[in-house]
Amino acid sequence: MHVEIGLSHYLALSAIVFCIGVFGMLTRRNGIGVLMSIELMFNAVNITLVAFARYVTPVEITGQVIAAFTIAVAAAEATVALAIVLLIYQHHRGIDVDRINIMKW
Amino acid sequence: MDTITLVFFALALLIITSALFVVTSKNIFHSAIFLIMALFGAAGMFVMLEAPFLAAAQVLIYVGAIAILMIFAVMLTARIADESIIHTNEQVPAGLAIALGLLAVILYGLWNTPLTIHGGTPPSGGGHKLGELFLTTFVLPFEVVSVLLLAALVGALIIARRDPGATPRPNDQSAEQTGA
Amino acid sequence: MLELDKLIGFVGAQIAALVTALGLGPDWVTLVQLVVAALTLIGFASVMVLGLVYAERKVSAHIQMRVGPMRVGWHGILQTLADAVKLLQKEDITPSNVDRAIYFWAPIVTFVAAFAVYAVIPFGRGLVVTDLNIGILYILAITTFGVIGLLMAGWSSNNKYSLLGGFRSAAQVVSYEVPMALAVIGVVMLTQTLSMVQIVGQQEKFYQWYVWRQPIGFLIYFVAATAEVNRTPFDLPEADSELVAGFVTEYSGMKFAMFFLAEFLNMFTVAAIGTTLFFGGWNGPVLPSWMWFLIKTLAGVFVLMWMRWTYPRLRVDQLMGFAWKFLLPLAILNILITGLFVVLF
Numbered sequence: 184m185h186v187e188i189g190l191s192h193y194l195a196l197s198a199i200v201f202c203i204g205v206f207g208m209l210t211r212r213n214g215i216g217v218l219m220s221i222e223l224m225f226n227a228v229n230i231t232l233v234a235f236a237r238y239v240t241p242v243e244i245t246g247q248v249i250a251a252f253t254i255a256v257a258a259a260e261a262t263v264a265l266a267i268v269l270l271i272y273q274h275h276r277g278i279d280v281d282r283i284n285i286m287k288w
Numbered sequence: 289m290d291t292i293t294l295v296f297f298a299l300a301l302l303i304i305t306s307a308l309f310v311v312t313s314k315n316i317f318h319s320a321i322f323l324i325m326a327l328f329g330a331a332g333m334f335v336m337l338e339a340p341f342l343a344a345a346q347v348l349i350y351v352g353a354i355a356i357l358m359i360f361a362v363m364l365t366a367r368i369a370d371e372s373i374i375h376t377n378e379q380v381p382a383g384l385a386i387a388l389g390l391l392a393v394i395l396y397g398l399w400n401t402p403l404t405i406h407g408g409t410p411p412s413g414g415g416h417k418l419g420e421l422f423l424t425t426f427v428l429p430f431e432v433v434s435v436l437l438l439a440a441l442v443g444a445l446i447i448a449r450r451d452p453g454a455t456p457r458p459n460d461q462s463a464e465q466t467g468a
Numbered sequence: 469m470l471e472l473d474k475l476i477g478f479v480g481a482q483i484a485a486l487v488t489a490l491g492l493g494p495d496w497v498t499l500v501q502l503v504v505a506a507l508t509l510i511g512f513a514s515v516m517v518l519g520l521v522y523a524e525r526k527v528s529a530h531i532q533m534r535v536g537p538m539r540v541g542w543h544g545i546l547q548t549l550a551d552a553v554k555l556l557q558k559e560d561i562t563p564s565n566v567d568r569a570i571y572f573w574a575p576i577v578t579f580v581a582a583f584a585v586y587a588v589i590p591f592g593r594g595l596v597v598t599d600l601n602i603g604i605l606y607i608l609a610i611t612t613f614g615v616i617g618l619l620m621a622g623w624s625s626n627n628k629y630s631l632l633g634g635f636r637s638a639a640q641v642v643s644y645e646v647p648m649a650l651a652v653i654g655v656v657m658l659t660q661t662l663s664m665v666q667i668v669g670q671q672e673k674f675y676q677w678y679v680w681r682q683p684i685g686f687l688i689y690f691v692a693a694t695a696e697v698n699r700t701p702f703d704l705p706e707a708d709s710e711l712v713a714g715f716v717t718e719y720s721g722m723k724f725a726m727f728f729l730a731e732f733l734n735m736f737t738v739a740a741i742g743t744t745l746f747f748g749g750w751n752g753p754v755l756p757s758w759m760w761f762l763i764k765t766l767a768g769v770f771v772l773m774w775m776r777w778t779y780p781r782l783r784v785d786q787l788m789g790f791a792w793k794f795l796l797p798l799a800i801l802n803i804l805i806t807g808l809f810v811v812l813f
Contacts, residue, residue, distance in 0.1 A: 186293050187293075188292060188293055188296045188336075189405070190403050190405060191398060191403060192296065192300075193333070193337070194398050194403075195395060195398060196300050196303065196304070196333075198391055198394040198395055198398065199304055199391065200303060200304065200307050200326075201390075201394075202387040202388070202390050202391040202394070203304070203307040203308060203310075203311055203387070204307070204311070205383075205386065205387045205390055206311055206383050206384060206386075206387035207310060207311030209379055209382070209383035209386060209387070210311070210379055210380050210383040210384075211311065213316050215316060215320075215358060215361055215362055215365070216311075216316060216319060218358065219310055219319055219320065219323050219358065220310065220311055222323060222327075222350075222354065222358075223307050223310060223311075223323070223326060226326065226327065226330045226350075229330065229334075229346075230330055230333050230334075230337075233333075233334055233337045233339050233342060234337055236337070236339070237337040237338055237339070237410060238403075238405045238406070239403075239404065239405065239406055240406065241338075241406065241407070241408040241409065241410045242408045242409070242410070242411070243421075244339070244410065244411065244417060244418065244421070245421075247339050247341075247342050247418060248418065248421050248422065248425075248426050250339075250342055251342060251345065251418065251422075252426075252429055252433055254342075254345060254346065254349050254350065255349075255433045255436075255437060256433065256436065257350075257354065258349055258350075258353060258354055258437070258440075259436050259437050259439075259440035260440070261354045261357060261358070262357065262440050262441070262443075262444045263440050263443050263444050263447070265357055265358065265361045265444075266443070266444040266445075266447040266448040267447060268361055268365065269361060269364060269365065269447075269448050270447055270448060272364070272365040290493070290495065291493075291495035291496070291499070292495075315567075317567070317570065317623060318569070318570075321570065321573075321616075321620070324616060340600070340601065340602045341602055341605065344602050344605040344606050344608075344609045345605070345609075347609035347610070347612070347613060348605070348608055348609040348612055351609075351612065351613055351616070352609060352611075352612025352613060352615065352642075352645070353612070353642070355616070356612075356615055356616065356619065356638065356642060359616070359619050359623075360619075360635075360638070363619075363623060363631070363635070412601065414601040414602055414661060414662050414663065415602065415605075415662065
C-alpha cells in the first residue's frame with residue numbers, strides 16, 4: 184500500500200491533536216493539566232503552520248516564521264501561567280480549578 | 289509502503305497516543321512525561337516537513353524549558369499520591385461531545401476544501417532563510433516578541449516571588465528552593 | 469591504513485551491497501548503515517568511558533600524592549573492568565514506594581540524552597555519523613533534554629534527598645545552559661554556519677582556531693560546560709557530604725551504572741564540543757585526524773579532572789548567582805562585541 188503523504192494528512196493529524204487538547208482543557212481539574220492541554224493545542228497549530236509552509240509557500244517559508252513566533256509566545260504564556268498557578272497554590276493549598284471560583288479571597 | 293509513509297504514521301501514532309495519555313492520565317507527573325513524548329513527536333513532524341531548525345528549536349524551547357518548567361510546577365504543587373483525588377471535572381461527556389464535534393467540523397472542512405499545493409524547493413536547512421526573514425520582512429514582530437518575553441520574564445518573577453509576610457509553605461518540603 | 473575514513477567507507481559500501489542484495493530499497497540501506505554506526509559508537513563510547521574512569525582515579529590519586537588502584541592488572545588498568553563486572557552482576561533492586569515506570573525510564577533517558585550527541589561530533593576527517601546542517605543547535609537541544617532524566621530520577625525515588633538533589637541539579641543545568649548557548653552563538657556568528665563539519669573545516673590552520681578570536685566566549689563556554697556536567701567546583705548536586713548521593717541515591721546496580729556512564733560521557737562530549745568549536749577539531753599537521761581529535765579532547769577532559777581536585781565547591785546560591793549575574797551579562801557582552809566586529813570588519 185503506497186499512500187502519498189500530502190498536506191491533508193498533516194492537517195488531519197493537527198485537527199485530531201487539537202481536539203484532544205480541547206477535550207483536555209475542558210475536563211481537566213488540575214490547573215497544570217489544563218496548561219498541558221493548551222500546550223498540545225499550540226503544538227497542533229504549529230504542525231499546521233509548518234505543513235502549510237512546506238506545501239503552499241515552500242520558498243518563502245512564512246509558516247515557519249509564524250510557528251517560531253508561536254513557540255516564543257507559548258513560552259511566555261506558559262511562564263506567566265505557571266507563576267500564577269504557583270501563587271494560587273501558596274494561598275489555596277491546592278490547584279483544583281473547580282474550587283478557584285471567587286475573584287478575591 | 290515506503291519509509292516516508294512508515295515514519296509519518298509511526299510519528300502520528302506517537303503524537304496521538306501521547307496526547308490521549310496527557311489528557312486522561314491519573315498521575316499529573318505521567319501526564320508531563322507524555323507531553324514531552326508528544327512534543328518530540330511534533331519535532332519529528334517538523335523534520336519531515338523540511339524544517340530542521342524549527343525542530344531543534346522546538347526541542348530546545350518546548351522540551352528543554354517549558355516542559356521542565358511544568359515538571360517543576362508539578363513537583364512544587366504536588367498532592368499526587370492521594371488516590372481520592374478526582375482528576376476530571378463533571379463536564380466529561382459535554383467535553384467529549386464538543387471535542388468530537390469540533391473534530392467532525394474541521395475534518396469536513398478539510399475534506400471539502402481544495403488545497404492548492406505549490407511546488408518548489410524549500411530552502412536548505414540551517415536557519416539562514418529564517419534568520420533573513422526575521423530581520424527583514426518580520427523585524428517588527430521579532431522586536432515585539434522580544435519585549436513580550438521580557439515582560440513575561442519580569443512578570444513571572446514578580447508573581448511567583450513569595451513576599452515576606454505570606455503564608456508558610458504548606459507541606460514538608462525542605463527549605464531550599466532553587467529558583468524554579 | 470590509519471586513515472579511518474577509508475575503512476568506514478569500505479564497510480559502508482559492503483553494508484549497502486548486502487542490504488541491496490536482500491532486495492530492500494535505498495532508505496533501508498541508510499537505516500542499516502546508521503544502526504551499525506550507532507552500535508559502533510556505543511562500543512567506542514563504552515571503551516572510552518572505561519578508560520576515563522580509570523584515568524580519573526589515577527589523576528586524582530597522583531594529584532593527592534597517592535597512587536590509586538594498583539592491584540588489578542598492571543598498575544590497576546583493569547580496575548574499571550572489575551567495577552563494571554561488579555555493577556553488572558548486582559541484583560536489580562527497585563525500592564517499594566517508587567513510581568515504577570518513571571524510576572525505570574529515568575536512567576535510560578539520561579543515557580540516551582548523553583549519547584545522542586555523538587551522532588554529530590566529527591571524530592576525524594570524514595568520520596561523522598551524520599552531518600546535520602543544524603549540528604550545534606541539535607547538540608544544545610539534546611543537552612537540554614538531559615535535564616528531564618534528572619528530574620525523573622529525583623522525583624520517582626520517593627526520597628527527600630533525591631528530590632532535593634534532582635531540584636538542585638536541574639536548576640543548575642538549566643541556569644548554565646543559557647550562557648553556554650550564548651557562548652556558542654558567539655562562535656556561530658563568526659562561522660556563519662551551524663554544521664559541525666563546516667565549523668571544523670574553517671579552522672584548518674593553527675591561527676584560524678576560534679579560541680583566538682573568541683577568548684571570552686571560550687572561557688564562558690568552559691565554565692558553563694563544567695557546570696553542565698556537574699563537575700567540581702559545581703558538583704553540589706552530587707556532593708557526597710551534603711545530599712548522600714543526590715538524585716541517584718536510590719539507584720544501584722545496572723541503573724546506577726547508566727547514570728555513572730552518562731556522567732562520564734557528558735564530560736567527554738563537552739570536551740569534544742569545545743575542541744570542535746574552539747580548537748580546530750581534528751585539524752593538525754602530521755598525525756591522523758582522529759588522533760588529533762582524541763589528543764585535544766582528552767586534554768580537555770584532563771583539565772576537567774584537574775580542576776576537581778584544585779578548587780573547592782561552590783554553594784548553591786553562589787552557583788546560581790554566578791550564572792545569572794555574571795556569566796550571562798558577560799556572554800551578552802561577548803555577543804555584542806562580536807557583532808560589532810563582524811559588521812565593522
